[in-house]
Amino acid sequence: MHTIKDIQKLISEEILKEISLLNESAPKNLYQPIAYTLAMGGKRLRPVMVLLACNLFTDQIEKAIPAAVAIEAFHNFTLLHDDIMDEADVRRNCATVHKKYNRNIAILSGDAMSIMAYRYLQKSETADLGSMFSLFSQTALEVCEGQQLDMDFETVMDVSIPEYLNMIRLKTAVLLACSLKMGALAANAPERIADLLYAFGINLGIAFQLQDDLLDVFADQKKFGKKIGGDIVSNKKTFLLLKALELSAPDTKKELLEWIDKKEFDAPEKIKAFRRIYTNLNIKEITINSIEEFYQSAINIWNEIDLGLDTKSELLQLAHTIMDRDH
Amino acid sequence: MHTIKDIQKLISEEILKEISLLNESAPKNLYQPIAYTLAMGGKRLRPVMVLLACNLFTDQIEKAIPAAVAIEAFHNFTLLHDDIMDEADVRRNCATVHKKYNRNIAILSGDAMSIMAYRYLQKSETADLGSMFSLFSQTALEVCEGQQLDMDFETVMDVSIPEYLNMIRLKTAVLLACSLKMGALAANAPERIADLLYAFGINLGIAFQLQDDLLDVFADQKKFGKKIGGDIVSNKKTFLLLKALELSAPDTKKELLEWIDKKEFDAPEKIKAFRRIYTNLNIKEITINSIEEFYQSAINIWNEIDLGLDTKSELLQLAHTIMDRDH
Numbered sequence: 299m300h301t302i303k304d305i306q307k308l309i310s311e312e313i314l315k316e317i318s319l320l321n322e323s324a325p326k327n328l329y330q331p332i333a334y335t336l337a338m339g340g341k342r343l344r345p346v347m348v349l350l351a352c353n354l355f356t357d358q359i360e361k362a363i364p365a366a367v368a369i370e371a372f373h374n375f376t377l378l379h380d381d382i383m384d385e386a387d388v389r390r391n392c393a394t395v396h397k398k399y400n401r402n403i404a405i406l407s408g409d410a411m412s413i414m415a416y417r418y419l420q421k422s423e424t425a426d427l428g429s430m431f432s433l434f435s436q437t438a439l440e441v442c443e444g445q446q447l448d449m450d451f452e453t454v455m456d457v458s459i460p461e462y463l464n465m466i467r468l469k470t471a472v473l474l475a476c477s478l479k480m481g482a483l484a485a486n487a488p489e490r491i492a493d494l495l496y497a498f499g500i501n502l503g504i505a506f507q508l509q510d511d512l513l514d515v516f517a518d519q520k521k522f523g524k525k526i527g528g529d530i531v532s533n534k535k536t537f538l539l540l541k542a543l544e545l546s547a548p549d550t551k552k553e554l555l556e557w558i559d560k561k562e563f564d565a566p567e568k569i570k571a572f573r574r575i576y577t578n579l580n581i582k583e584i585t586i587n588s589i590e591e592f593y594q595s596a597i598n599i600w601n602e603i604d605l606g607l608d609t610k611s612e613l614l615q616l617a618h619t620i621m622d623r624d625h
Numbered sequence: 626m627h628t629i630k631d632i633q634k635l636i637s638e639e640i641l642k643e644i645s646l647l648n649e650s651a652p653k654n655l656y657q658p659i660a661y662t663l664a665m666g667g668k669r670l671r672p673v674m675v676l677l678a679c680n681l682f683t684d685q686i687e688k689a690i691p692a693a694v695a696i697e698a699f700h701n702f703t704l705l706h707d708d709i710m711d712e713a714d715v716r717r718n719c720a721t722v723h724k725k726y727n728r729n730i731a732i733l734s735g736d737a738m739s740i741m742a743y744r745y746l747q748k749s750e751t752a753d754l755g756s757m758f759s760l761f762s763q764t765a766l767e768v769c770e771g772q773q774l775d776m777d778f779e780t781v782m783d784v785s786i787p788e789y790l791n792m793i794r795l796k797t798a799v800l801l802a803c804s805l806k807m808g809a810l811a812a813n814a815p816e817r818i819a820d821l822l823y824a825f826g827i828n829l830g831i832a833f834q835l836q837d838d839l840l841d842v843f844a845d846q847k848k849f850g851k852k853i854g855g856d857i858v859s860n861k862k863t864f865l866l867l868k869a870l871e872l873s874a875p876d877t878k879k880e881l882l883e884w885i886d887k888k889e890f891d892a893p894e895k896i897k898a899f900r901r902i903y904t905n906l907n908i909k910e911i912t913i914n915s916i917e918e919f920y921q922s923a924i925n926i927w928n929e930i931d932l933g934l935d936t937k938s939e940l941l942q943l944a945h946t947i948m949d950r951d952h
Contacts, residue, residue: 328773379736383729402710402776405732409706410769412736416743417762420755428747428754435744442737446655449729 300353302346302612302619309345312363313370316418331395331407332414335374338390343620344477345370350613351481351495354605362484364421365430369477371418372434375411376441378404383449412438422484430483437476444469451535455543455555462540463504471503478613494603501596502617508589509621511536515573516582527569533558537588538581539572545579593621627680629673629939629946636672639690640697643745658722658734659741662701665717670947671804672697677940678808678822681932689811691748692757696804698745699761702738703768705731710776739765749811757810764803771796778862782870782882789867790831798830805940821930828923829944835916836948838863842900843909854896860885864915865908866899872906920948 300308313336320333345366352362380386381394382404388394396404419434420427447465451457478499482492513522514529515538529536543551554575557568576582600614627635640663647660672693679689707713708721709731715721723731746761747754774792778784805826809819840849841856842865856863870878881902884895903909927941 325770325773325777327777328770379732383732403773405706405710406769406773406776409736409739410766412739413762413765413769416758417766420758420762431743431747431758435740435747438740439737439744442733442740443652443655446652446730446733449733450652450654 299357299612300349300359302350302616305346305349305353305359305612306342308359309342309349309363309366309370312367313342313345316367316371327399327403328407328410331378331399331403332411334392334398335378335395335407335411336371338374338392340390342370344373344473346616347474347477347499347613348481348484350616351478352485353481354495354603354613355482355485355487358485361423362481364418365480365484366477368415368419368434369473369480371411372415372438372441373473375408375415376445378408378411380445382408383445424484425486426483430480433476433479433483437472440468440472444472452533455558457535457540459537459540459544462535462537466504466507467500470507471500474503474506475499491603491605494599498596498599498603501592501599502621505589505592505596506620508537508585508592511538512582512585512589515569515576527565527572530569530572531565538576538585541584542572542576542579542581545581545584546575550575550578589621626684626939627676627686629677629943632673632676632680632686632939633669635686636669636676636690636693636697639694640669640672643694654726654730655734655737658705658726658730659738661719661725662705662722662734662738663698665701665719667717669697671700671800673943674801674804674826674940675808675811677943678805679812680808681822681930681940682809682812682814685812688750689808691745692807692811693804695742695746695761696800696807698738699742699765699768700800702735702742703772705735705738707772709735710772751811752813753810757807760803760806760810764799767795767799771799779860782885784862784867786864786867786871789862789864793831793834794827797834798827801830801833802826818930818932821926825923825926825930828919828926829948832916832919832923833947835864835912835919838865839909839912839916842896842903854892854899857896857899858892865903865912868911869899869903869906869908872908872911873902877902877905916948 317333317337320329320336323329348362348366348369349359352359377389378395381389382396382401386394387397392398394404395407399407415438416431416434419430422430424430444465444467447461448469451462451465475496476499478495479492482495511529514524514526514534514536517526519526528534529539533539539554543554546554553571557563557571560568596617600617644660644664647656647663650656675689675693675696676686679686704716705722708716709723709728713721714724719725721731722734726734742765743758743761746757749757751757771792771794774788775796778789778792802823803826805822806819809822838856841851841853841861841863844853846853855861856866860866866881870881873881880898884890884898887895923944927944
C-alpha cells in the first residue's frame with residue numbers, strides 16, 4: 299500500500315513531466331499558458347484521490363495515472379476559465395492566465411486544456427474505457443452546470459438551501475466523487491463499490507464546500523490561507539448568508555440586504571456586521587451541524603465498503619485531513 | 626445510396642431533435658445558448674461529409690449520426706468562442722451568443738458544448754470507439770492550434786506562405802478531413818481508405834480556404850454572401866496579402882504596409898488600392914493556380930480510392946459544389 303505522501307510525490311512528478319512536454323510544444327501561446335496553469339500547483343487533491351481510490355483495490359496504481367492527470371487538467375481548466383469569468387487577477391499568488399497573457403489566449407488555452415484532459419484519459423489501459431469516458435463527460439458537464447447556477451445565483455436573492463446544496467454538489471462535489479470512482483474503474487473494481495465511493499465523494503465534497511463557506515467567516519486568520527471575509531465583501535451567496543436570510547427577523551434581514559446593496563463600504567465594518575448577525579442567529583453552529591451531517595453520511599457510506607480496514611485507511615485519512623483544517 | 630439532399634434533411638432533423646432536448650434542459654442559461662448556436666444553421670457541411678463518407682461503405686448511414694452531430698457541435702463551439710475572441714457581434718445574421726446573452730455565458734456554454742460533442746461521439750455504436758476518440762481529440766487540439774496561429778499572425782508581418790498554409794490546414798482543413806475519416810470509421814472501413822479520405826479532406830480543405838481568401842477580394846458581390854473586402858479592411862493576413870507582400874517591389878510593399886498601419890481610412894478606397902496592387906502583381910491568377918493545385922491533389926488522392934465510381938459520386942459532387950461558387 300502507498301502512503302498519501304508517496305502518492306503526492308508520484309503525481310507531482312507525472313505532472314512535471316507533462317509540464318516539460320507542454321513547454322516544448324508549439325504554438326507557444328497555446329501550450330505555455332497550459333503549462334503555467336498546471337505548474338501553479340495547489341494540493342493536487344483530486345489526482346491524489348484517484349490514486350488512493352485505485353490503491354484500495356490494487357498496488358499497481360500506475361494504472362490510474364492517466365485518469366489522475368486528466369482530472370487535474372480538467373480541474374485546472376475550470377479554474378482558468380472561472381478566473382476569466384470572475385475577472386480574478388491572482389490565483390495561488392500568481393497572476394491568472396488572462397492577466398499574464400491576455401483574455402483570448404486564456405479562453406483558447408482553456409479550450410485546449412479540456413481537450414487534453416480527454417487525451418490523458420484515453421491513455422488509460424483499462425478494459426472499460428467507455429465507462430471512464432461516460433463518467434468523465436457527465437461530470438464535466440455537471441461542473442459547467444454548477445458554475446452556471448453559481449453565476450445565476452449572483453443576481454437572485456431568494457436562493458433556497460436545497461438549491462444551494464444542489465449547486466455545490468455540481469460545482470464541487472461531483473468532481474471529487476468522480477475522482478474516487480475513476481480510481482476504482484482504473485482498478486477494475488466491482489461496480490457496487492465504485493458507486494459507493496462515488497456517493498462517499500459527493501457527501502464529503504458537500505461537507506468540504508460548506509466548511510469552506512464557514513472558514514471564510516470564522517477561521518483563525520493565522521491558520522487560514524485566504525483573507526477572512528472575502529465571501530462577505532463580495533456578497534457571495536454562501537450557506538451562511540442564505541441561512542441567515544432564511545432565519546432572520548424582518549429588521550435583521552433588512553440590515554443584511556442593505557449591506558448587500560451598498561456599492562461603497564468599509565470592508566472590515568461589513569465583515570463585523572455580518573459576523574454579529576451570524577452569531578446572533580447561531581449560524582456557526584447550524585453550519586457545523588450541517589457539515590457534520592454530510593460528513594457522517596460519507597462515513598456511513600464508507601462503512602458499507604467491505605474491503606477490510608487497513609486497505610482503506612489512507613483515503614479515509616485524507617478525508618479526515620481535508621475536513622480538519624480549523625473549527 | 627443516399628443523395629446529398631436526403632442527407633442534409635436527415636442531419637437537419639437530428640440536430641432539431643437535439644435542439645429540442647437542449648431547450649428543455651436546465652440551467653437554461655447554460656443550455657439555451659447551445660441550442661441557439663446549433664439552431665443558427667449554416668450549411669451543415671461537416672456532418673453531411675461524415676454521412677456521405679459513411680455512405681461510401683454502407684447504406685446504414687445512421688451509424689454515423691452520433692459522429693456527425695458531434696462534429697457539428699464541436700464546429701459550432703469553435704465559432705461561439707471565436708466570436709468572443711474576435712468581438713464579433715453578428716454571425717449568420719443573428720446576434721452572437723456573447724451579444725445576445727453575455728460574455729461569461731458564452732464562455733461557459735461553449736465549454737459545455739465541447740464536452741457535449743464528446744458525449745454525442747460516445748453514442749456511436751462502433752467497435753473501434755477508441756480510434757474515433759483519438760481522431761476527434763487530435764483534430765480538436767489541432768483546430769485550437771490553428772486558431773492560436775491565426776491570432777499570432779495578427780501581430781507579425783513576416784508570415785511565410787508555408788506557415789500560412791500550415792495555419793489554414795490546422796484551423797480549417799483538419800476538421801473537414803476528420804469528418805470524412807470519422808464517417809469511414811463509423812462504417813468500419815479499411816484503415817487505408819479511411820486515411821486516403823483524410824488526405825483528400827486536407828487538400829480539399831486548404832483549397833476551400835484559399836478560395837475563401839480569393840472570394841473576399843474578387844467575388845461577384847451579387848453571388849457572394851458576405852461583404853466583399855472584409856479581409857482587406859481588417860488587415861487579415863490572407864494568402865493574397867502574404868503573396869503580395871512577398872512579390873511586391875519595395876515601393877509597392879511600402880504602400881501596402883502604410884495602408885495596414887492606418888488607423889483611420891476610407892474602406893472602399895483601401896479595398897480599391899489593394900485590388901489594384903493585387904492585379905498588378907497577378908495575385909488572382911497565382912491564387913487560382915494554388916487552389917487548383919490543392920484541388921487536383923485532392924482529386925488524385927480520390928482516384929486512389931478504388932471503390933467503384935458510382936459509390937463515391939455524391940461526395941465528389943459535394944466537393945465540386947463547395948469549390949464552384951465563383952471564380
